[in-house]
Amino acid sequence: xxxxxxxxxxxxxxxxxxxxxxxxxxxxxxxxxxxxxxxxxxxxxxxxxxxxxxxxxxxxxxxxxxxxxxxxxxxxxxxxxxxxxxxxxxxxxxxxxxxxxxxxxxxxxxxxxxxxxxxxxxxxxxxxxxxxxxxxxxxxxxxxxxxxxxxxxxxxxxxxxxxxxxxxxxxxxxxxxxxxxxxxxxxxxxxxxxxxxxxxxxxxxxxxxxxxxxxxxxxxxxxxxxxxxxxxxxxxxxxxxxxxxxxxxxxxxxxxxxxxxxxxxxxxxxxxxxxxxxxxxxxxxxxxxxxxxxxxxxxxxxxxxxxxxxxxxxxxxxxxxxxxxxxxxxxxxxxxxxxxxxxxxxxxxxxxxx
Amino acid sequence: xxxxxxxxxxxxxxxxxxxxxxxxxxxxxxxxxxxxxxxxxxxxxxxxxxxxxxxxxxxxxxxxxxxxxxxxxxxxxxxxxxxxxxxxxxxxxxxxxxxxxxxxxxxxxxxxxxxxxxxxxxxxxxxxxxxxxxxxxxxxxxxxxxxxxxxxxxxxxxxxxxxxxxxxxxxxxxxxxxxxxxxxxxxxxxxxxxxxxxxxxxxxxxxxxxxxxxxxxxxxxxxxxxxxxxxxxxxxxxxxxxxxxxxxxxxxxxxxxxxxxxxxxxxxxxxxxxxxxxxxxxxxxxxxxxxxxxxxxxxxxxxxxxxxxxxxxxxxxxxxxxxxxxxxxxxxxxxxxxxxxxxxxxxxxxxxxxxxxxxxxxxxxxxxxxxxxxxxxxxxxxxxxxxxxxxxxxxxxxxxxxxxxxxxxxxx
Amino acid sequence: xxxxxxxxxxxxxxxxxxxxxxxxxxxxxxxxxxxxxxxxxxxxxxxxxxxxxxxxxxxxxxxxxxxxxxxxxxxxxxxxxx
Numbered sequence: 021x022x023x024x025x026x027x028x029x030x031x032x033x034x035x036x037x038x039x040x041x042x043x044x045x046x047x048x049x050x051x052x053x054x055x056x057x058x059x060x061x062x063x064x065x066x067x068x069x070x071x072x073x074x075x076x077x078x079x080x081x082x083x084x085x086x087x088x089x090x091x092x093x094x095x096x097x098x099x100x101x102x103x104x105x106x107x108x109x110x111x112x113x114x115x116x117x118x119x120x121x122x123x124x125x126x127x128x129x130x131x132x133x134x135x136x137x138x139x140x141x142x143x144x145x146x147x148x149x150x151x152x153x154x155x156x157x158x159x160x161x162x163x164x165x166x167x168x169x170x171x172x173x174x175x176x177x178x179x180x181x182x183x184x185x186x187x188x189x190x191x192x193x194x195x196x197x198x199x200x201x202x203x204x205x206x207x208x209x210x211x212x213x214x215x216x217x218x219x220x221x222x223x224x225x226x227x228x229x230x231x232x233x234x235x236x237x238x239x240x241x242x243x244x245x246x247x248x249x250x251x252x253x254x255x256x257x258x259x260x261x262x263x264x265x266x267x268x269x270x271x272x273x274x275x276x277x278x279x280x281x282x283x284x285x286x287x288x289x290x291x292x293x294x295x296x297x298x299x300x301x302x303x304x305x306x307x308x309x310x311x312x313x314x315x316x317x318x319x320x321x322x323x324x325x326x327x328x329x330x331x332x333x334x335x336x337x338x339x340x341x342x343x344x345x346x347x348x349x350x351x352x353x354x355x356x357x358x359x360x361x362x363x364x365x366x367x368x369x370x371x372x373x374x
Numbered sequence: 375x376x377x378x379x380x381x382x383x384x385x386x387x388x389x390x391x392x393x394x395x396x397x398x399x400x401x402x403x404x405x406x407x408x409x410x411x412x413x414x415x416x417x418x419x420x421x422x423x424x425x426x427x428x429x430x431x432x433x434x435x436x437x438x439x440x441x442x443x444x445x446x447x448x449x450x451x452x453x454x455x456x457x458x459x460x461x462x463x464x465x466x467x468x469x470x471x472x473x474x475x476x477x478x479x480x481x482x483x484x485x486x487x488x489x490x491x492x493x494x495x496x497x498x499x500x501x502x503x504x505x506x507x508x509x510x511x512x513x514x515x516x517x518x519x520x521x522x523x524x525x526x527x528x529x530x531x532x533x534x535x536x537x538x539x540x541x542x543x544x545x546x547x548x549x550x551x552x553x554x555x556x557x558x559x560x561x562x563x564x565x566x567x568x569x570x571x572x573x574x575x576x577x578x579x580x581x582x583x584x585x586x587x588x589x590x591x592x593x594x595x596x597x598x599x600x601x602x603x604x605x606x607x608x609x610x611x612x613x614x615x616x617x618x619x620x621x622x623x624x625x626x627x628x629x630x631x632x633x634x635x636x637x638x639x640x641x642x643x644x645x646x647x648x649x650x651x652x653x654x655x656x657x658x659x660x661x662x663x664x665x666x667x668x669x670x671x672x673x674x675x676x677x678x679x680x681x682x683x684x685x686x687x688x689x690x691x692x693x694x695x696x697x698x699x700x701x702x703x704x705x706x707x708x709x710x711x712x713x714x715x716x717x718x719x720x721x722x723x724x725x726x727x728x729x730x731x732x733x734x735x736x737x738x739x740x741x742x743x744x745x746x747x748x749x750x751x752x753x754x755x756x757x758x759x760x761x762x763x764x765x766x767x768x769x770x771x772x773x774x775x776x777x778x779x780x781x782x783x784x785x786x
Numbered sequence: 787x788x789x790x791x792x793x794x795x796x797x798x799x800x801x802x803x804x805x806x807x808x809x810x811x812x813x814x815x816x817x818x819x820x821x822x823x824x825x826x827x828x829x830x831x832x833x834x835x836x837x838x839x840x841x842x843x844x845x846x847x848x849x850x851x852x853x854x855x856x857x858x859x860x861x862x863x864x865x866x867x868x
Binding site: 061082084089304332 | 657658660661663664667668670671672673674675676677679680681685686
């Protein structure tokens with residue numbers, strides 16, 4: 021079922037999709053209970069009700085659990101790759117275990133989503149990062165994203181220097197001259213695009229025409245939100261400075277690598293057919309309806325090597341429409357509002373904390 | 375490095391040396407002066423109706439009453455052995471906690487009452503109540519001439535984590551007191567103090583609560599008695615979002631299954647109702663439920679406990695079979711409880727570990743509690759409901775009056 | 787207790803709870819007051835004010851036992867001789 025649909029990740033309407041997904045997700049819940057000891061305990065000790073009728077009845081895990089426990093449904097010797105989230109500094113990173121099949125699957129699925137937005141042809145590619153970002157020991161989420169997206173491009177050129185992350189203007193200009201009047205793929209983290217490309221050019225009066233560029237960016241808005249820069253400002257600034265208008269934000273997490281939600285040409289973020297999103301009330305966790313803001317729960321039929329098929333994130337968002345986007349893509353459209361605000365810790369805490 | 379209170383010149387290191395050399399030769403008068411000063415502080419607090427909204431401040435003021443201080447001194451600054459006397463050790467260096475705003479003043483008060491010189495490092499993350507206290511101390515010491523001399527031998531400082539400053543202060547102290555947090559204790563402890571100096575440290579601790587089920591069922595028939603008990607428990611558990619070391623995080627129910635169930639059914643709804651009234655933030659803060667759920671998920675995944683009730687219940691209740699070190703250290707506060715049922719006092723005693731500090735209890739006799747204390751290898755205080763957070767100079771196994779004093783033997 | 791001291795004690799209650807002195811009578815009980823709050827926080831203020839007014843120092847047991855105005859009169863009488 022999965023592979024047949026890979027060429028058309030946004031064709032199935034929500035009703036149809038929900039039924040197909042539920043059967044698969046239910047099977048995965050059984051699969052992980054049978055193969056992951058921690059998951060089995062967790063379901064038995066928390067989700068006492070065994071009768072699951074729809075997606076919202078299925079057990080879900082808190083996203084942070086992957087930081088604390090090595091959850092996997094494969095044997096040690098089958099582990100092919102371990103992904104680590106960067107996480108907040110000082111915190112333990114999440115650990116995601118993939119076997120060979122999962123790794124291949126994830127790559128294929130990612131490809132089916134991304135090519136749906138940027139086309140199948142591999143484009144010359146600019147990466148707004150420094151080359152050694154992908155060379156550090158262990159697989160970070162950042163490296164995984166860069167490498168994952170790199171397969172959609174060719175002639176990869178990193179735009180930032182290893183020394184001080186300064187923009188390599190000459191290299192960028194040479195690249196643009198080499199590929200005139202044809203689409204170019206540009207990839208980077210939202211904050212890095214802002215700080216190291218946009219702000220750098222703006223401050224140093226560097227004028228570039230990037231109208232041929234298709235920008236794919238992700239990684240969250242937290243840092244920009246702190247600077248009071250929203251999605252609209254971001255887009256307007258890029259358009260004004262570079263004439264760069266083809267911009268696709270995406271939302272994804274290391275816990276569900278492969279499944280990303282990507283912004284279409286109408287600025288709507290779409291959920292592919294093999295995944296779904298539920299919005300839950302942050303206090304009581306009951307599922308909410310369209311246009312109600314709450315915690316984002318991501319469901320995906322991909323995670324088979326680790327029990328990540330149903331995860332309650334700490335991100336807030338809402339579903340804004342279903343099957344209605346003008347771009348023709350079916351399924352839910354989601355708006356991401358960023359991380360749940362954390363309350364300050366109290367109590368006999370440390371005298372000497374910074 | 376900033377001197378918040380005390381004599382200051384342009385050179386803080388000189389100020390420290392000067393403080394250390396301050397003549398305390400008239401030290402026999404120091405204690406009465408300290409009592410007068412602390413009592414004056416107490417009155418200033420009670421005088422201002424604005425302060426009634428800070429129960430921790432009012433509790434401190436109550437503790438600082440002359441009547442209480444005299445009683446404490448009478449009880450603790452005496453020795454039972456003949457011809458022995460308690461005298462000040464010298465300079466006490468206090469590292470005070472960041473988020474329990476009144477703690478620095480309790481620590482200082484004992485330093486003053488024992489006749490020592492004191493330097494207090496205050497956290498720069500201190501809250502409103504600590505600021506009020508600082509303002510009041512500053513006002514009294516500068517405007518009432520009878521207390522001015524206190525400034526000669528006491529100093530409050532504030533500085534960002536800095537090992538050089540800590541080392542300088544430490545090399546001049548005779549007693550070092552480190553309040554709160556394993557990380558702080560370890561960070562400061564490796565900075566040396568003089569060979570003769572002593573140290574009192576307050577590490578992370580775990581606290582529990584023990585309820586005799588049939589006694590609770592009995593009082594549940596009487597409305598006002600149950601509500602007094604619930605109030606005590608709610609104050610014990612939910613101040614500081616249940617993150618205070620003395621706040622109970624586990625509940626040991628004592629009795630047979632049916633009675634315990636009955637007691638729980640009286641207990642939890644009443645607790646929830648009062649928390650809604652007193653500590654609504656615990657129920658409405660958006661990030662807390664998912665934090666509680668994450669904690670539950672971890673405990674459940676390791677099969678150390680199972681959910682009682684529903685995942686969005688407040689408090690979040692987890693039935694545990696035993697309490698290992700992991701369960702003790704991972705508990706996030708925020709309204710989560712481990713619960714277990716036990717039907718013999720010996721099993722209570724064997725459950726308690728060295729990390730355990732306070733056991734609040736309801737329904738047990740003094741002799742039953744004595745037995746537990748004698749059999750257990752941990753637990754520093756067993757107190758009734760409502761008393762978990764009450765400050766006492768007997769804390770974490772120390773008598774702070776004695777920690778800050780030399781025991782002098784005089785035989786002719 | 788002399789009625790003079792009873793009047794002083796009434797005035798202490800009236801000051802602490804910010805209510806007219808006429809509202810203070812033997813029926814005023816801890817946690818059972820109607821038009822004002824006598825809870826554990828106010829109790830601490832009350833004790834401090836009584837000690838100040840009469841220049842006395844109450845023992846812990848008496849602090850706990852003082853559960854009504856009536857009781858307060860009895861306790862204060864133990865400390866105050868006039």
